Amino acid sequence: MIMWEVKLKNKIYVFFTLEEAMYQARCEDEFVTITDGTTEIVGKFGVDAVENKTLPDGGVYDWTMRRDETHRGSRKKLV
Numbered sequence: 639m640i641m642w643e644v645k646l647k648n649k650i651y652v653f654f655t656l657e658e659a660m661y662q663a664r665c666e667d668e669f670v671t672i673t674d675g676t677t678e679i680v681g682k683f684g685v686d687a688v689e690n691k692t693l694p695d696g697g698v699y700d701w702t703m704r705r706d707e708t709h710r711g712s713r714k715k716l717v
Contacts (some may be wrong), residue, residue, distance in 0.1 A: 645671040 642659035644651040649683045653659040656672070663670045672679040678700040690705060 640674050643671075643673050645673070 639654070642653045642656055643699070644659050644662050646655070646668060651659070651662050653662065656674075659672045660679075663672055666712070667680050667682070681683060687694065690698050693699050
């Protein structure tokens with residue numbers, strides 16, 4: 639039986655389904671790791687849209703792209 643863990647800084651929750659784990663991750667409103675021991679899903683859940691380079695909580699949207707040696711360290715931003 640696959641069990642899903644939601645890991646925070648100082649808490650770990652265990653669920654039977656991915657849907658339950660994702661619901662808990664949204665309720666926590668902070669960066670989490672969801673894992674079944676093989677697969678990991680990381681991030682702050684509940685961000686549904688990016689508008690004008692801004693996340694719903696007011697943070698600035700940007701991300702780092704790492705595909706291969708030529709792109710390593712390049713910074714990608716919304717234009």
